[in-house]
Amino acid sequence: MSYRCPVCMFPSLLYPPTNYHICPCCSTEFGNDDADFSHQQLREMWIGNRAPWFFGNPPAHWNPWMQLMQAGLASYVPKEFRAASFQSSAVLRQSVAGNINLPNYSNQNLPQIPVAA
Amino acid sequence: MLKPYVCVACEKVIIAQDGVASLIALFSKIILTIPAGTEIPRDAVAPKEWAVFSIWDPEPGDDLRKFFLCTQILYPDETQFGQIAKSKFNIEPNKRSQMNMQIQGFPIGQAGEYKIRSWIEENDKKISDPIQFGIEVIMNFTAAPTGASTVTPP
Numbered sequence: 001m002s003y004r005c006p007v008c009m010f011p012s013l014l015y016p017p018t019n020y021h022i023c024p025c026c027s028t029e030f031g032n033d034d035a036d037f038s039h040q041q042l043r044e045m046w047i048g049n050r051a052p053w054f055f056g057n058p059p060a061h062w063n064p065w066m067q068l069m070q071a072g073l074a075s076y077v078p079k080e081f082r083a084a085s086f087q088s089s090a091v092l093r094q095s096v097a098g099n100i101n102l103p104n105y106s107n108q109n110l111p112q113i114p115v116a117a
Numbered sequence: 118m119l120k121p122y123v124c125v126a127c128e129k130v131i132i133a134q135d136g137v138a139s140l141i142a143l144f145s146k147i148i149l150t151i152p153a154g155t156e157i158p159r160d161a162v163a164p165k166e167w168a169v170f171s172i173w174d175p176e177p178g179d180d181l182r183k184f185f186l187c188t189q190i191l192y193p194d195e196t197q198f199g200q201i202a203k204s205k206f207n208i209e210p211n212k213r214s215q216m217n218m219q220i221q222g223f224p225i226g227q228a229g230e231y232k233i234r235s236w237i238e239e240n241d242k243k244i245s246d247p248i249q250f251g252i253e254v255i256m257n258f259t260a261a262p263t264g265a266s267t268v269t270p271p
Binding site: 050060061063064065066069070074077078080081082083084085086087088089090 | 128142143144145146147148149150151152155157158160161162163164165167197198199200221222223224225253
């Protein structure tokens with residue numbers, strides 16, 4: 001069983017975030033650090049230091065910003081990262097393919113339309 | 118074996134109840150507009166949801182096999198961003214398979230062309246050539262705002 005850190009949202013804590021266990025990601029010591037600061041304040045401090053990994057090597061391809069986003073905390077991502085917009089560099093030519101599959105009538109085989117006398 | 122019919126990146130995919138997919142905002146580049154002097158760290162990610170949407174044509178018998186669609190994102194320097202996403206195909210005979218891989222952020226730590234690469238695996242072995250397309254990240258640096266008000270000389 002694994003637990004999620006309430007500060008940095010690291011999802012693979014081996015122990016519950018209590019009893020002086022330390023998060024290997026953000027270094028919060030539960031019961032000590034969070035006695036003095038709220039989890040939100042600790043998160044803001046961790047982000048203020050560019051959200052570094054604390055203990056040993058991080059998991060392969062770990063990314064602190066994806067970790068926050070996947071936990072629904074995208075609003076904590078620095079505002080300069082948010083100034084991105086999707087765009088297309090494609091050129092467009094629009095056309096209407098009106099002649100596809102329409103029968104090509106000639107004068108000889110025009111459909112006979114009954115005409116009232 | 119499954120044959121690719123469509124594979125694109127877009128901002129959003131809406132799937133109707135009858136399975137018809139609508140793609141919103143197909144994109145090929147991301148423009149980041151930031152003040153001059155702003156440093157974008159190597160691990161930066163733009164918090165924008167996007168998706169890699171693909172459609173595949175099955176061949177007879179494919180519904181009896183277990184295929185996985187793998188999707189990888191590569192930085193311009195060819196290093197990998199995040200884990201390779203793996204998703205199992207749901208295949209029914211004579212029906213196209215639609216795969217929608219939603220991703221919660223786009224890496225922006227390097228300017229240049231990122232590669233989105235998708236391939237099929239069976240029993241943890243790659244059994245198709247990858248489909249690959251590029252998304253360009255462009256950084257536009259604007260003049261840094263000055264805090265002081267300007268004084269016009271008389």
